[in-house]
Amino acid sequence: MPPPVISVSHLGKSYGSTVAVDDVCLEIHKGEIFGLIGPNGAGKTTTMECVEGLRKADRGTISVLGLDPRRDLAALQHRIGVQHQEAQLQKRIKVWEAIDLWSSLYPRVVDTEVLLARLGLEEKRNAKFMTLSGGQKQRLFIALAMIHDPEVLFLDELTTGLDPQARHAIWGLVKGIRERGKTVFLTTHLMEEAERLCDRVAIIDHGRLVEVGTPAELVERHCPERRVVFTSEGTDAAERLAGVPAVRSVVSEGCTHTLRGEGDDFVTHVINLIAREGIQVKGFRTEVPTLEDVFLKLTGHGVRD
Ligand SMILES: Nc1ncnc2c1ncn2[C@@H]1O[C@H](COP(=O)(O)OP(=O)(O)OP(=O)(O)O)[C@@H](O)[C@H]1O
Ligand SMILES: [Mg+2]
Structure with a gap:
């Protein structure tokens, strides 16, 4: 390696x-x-x-x-190329002027026309910095960070x-x-x-x-739990699935049943079970944990707290 x-x-x-x-x-x-x-x-x-x-x-x-x-x-x-958090430029500098100024800092630069096209800024080449949208400003900062092909x-x-x-x-x-x-x-x-x-x-x-x-x-590693949430009008749907080993828990609220289990096969397993039991399903969705859940679990707080 x-x-x-x-x-x-x-x-x-x-x-x-x-x-x-x-x-x-x-x-x-x-x-x-x-x-x-x-x-x-x-x-x-x-x-x-x-x-x-x-x-x-x-x-x-x-x-x-x-x-x-x-x-x-x-x-x-x-x-290396660097885009700083909360970067700013002079309000009235034009896109092409900023590109020109940055180009002068390096002995070797990329084809700036190609760069502007790649970042979708060709039509903004004569626009002043202050008239760019947030996304356009960010794309300009990426362009400036890449001008010397880092x-x-x-x-x-x-x-x-x-x-x-x-x-x-x-x-x-x-x-x-x-x-x-x-x-x-x-x-x-x-x-x-x-x-x-x-x-x-x-x-x-x-x-x-x-x-x-x-x-x-x-x-x-940290949030292996998978959830299946389904709705079924049959009153005994939850009971018929509760005894299955792969299903760790079943919580029912009215017609909505939430099954919890682990591993990649869990959802397939539940689908097979529902089919085998002949349960009439009105709605079905899976809930897979995200990085946000991992973050919460590892730090004990949300990322925006
Ligand atoms: N120049 C500085 N002088 C004094 N304290 C600083 C300075 N820069 C950062 N800190 C402090 O160091 C800690 C880390 O700041 P830093 O800017 O690295 O965090 P960050 O993860 O980038 O945050 P953000 O998501 O808000 O950008 C904070 O407590 C901050 O107040
Ligand atoms: Mg920061």
């Missing part, structure tokens, strides 16, 4: 008496979208900016593309404040970036975003890493 693109070992950083990051260890591999997820103040931006070389860690070691972000910052800046892209809270449509468009863009072989390190406090976009996630809370894995692994 090739060495990780980003390697963080025992990272620690405090601001006065506030411990922002506490003993964080991470490895991020080439071509993956890796998400650091956690609530406000969890230490995501601090961790990310230490990795980018923009903040100085108190403890630990960091390597990005084999470089030390503090010592080799100038070399690293040509190989190997690693850092995206801090990329879609916060965007509507679902703009968010989906940006997820598509980020997946396209991965398809071109880049590595993406992002932060988010949106569990749906992490689940849909990230190959692997790390959950951070109060500066400490709580878990690392693929979203599916974390759900399987």
Whole structure:
């Protein structure tokens, strides 16, 4: 296996008496979208900016593309692209002017026309920054972060404040970036975003890493329960399923029955049982736990608390 693109070992950083990051260890591999997820103040931006070389860690070691972000910052800046949380530009700067200005910072840049087209900004090339929508501003920041064709892209809270449509468009863009072989390190406090976009996630809370894995692994490991909810007018439907070993519990409210069990086969099992018992079903749905449930279970609170 090739060495990780980003390697963080025992990272620690405090601001006065506030411990922002506490003993964080991470490895991020080439071509993956890796998400650091956690609530406000969890230490995501601090961790990310230490990795980018923009903040100085108190403890630990960091390597990005084999470089030390503090010592080799100038070399690293040509190989990484950064989109900051709550970035701003001058209100009246035009899209093409911003692209031009950023291009002048690097010895080698991509074809900016291709970049603008890829990010759906061709028609906005003459628009002033202040007239762009939230999603367009974010796409411009991605464009600026990618102007020198970096190997690693850092995206801090990329879609916060965007509507679902703009968010989906940006997820598509980020997946396209991965398809071109880049590595993406992002932060988010949106569990749906992490689940849909990230190959692997790390959950951070109060500066400490709580878990690392693929979203599916974390759900399987911490919230293996599956639920089937069905409605049936037959009065004895629940009783007929209650004795089955795979069904851990049955709760009925009127005609609505909720069955709980574990494992990938559980839902198939219930469907077979319902068919075998000849139960008349009016409605049927399954409820599979999400990353949000994992987060709640591991941290004891919701991500927005
Ligand atoms: N420059 C700073 N000076 C003092 N304290 C800071 C500074 N930056 C961050 N902190 C504190 O460190 C902790 C972690 O902050 P950080 O910005 O890393 O969190 P975050 O996970 O990015 O949060 P958010 O989701 O709100 O962006 C918080 O308690 C914050 O108040
Ligand atoms: Mg932050």
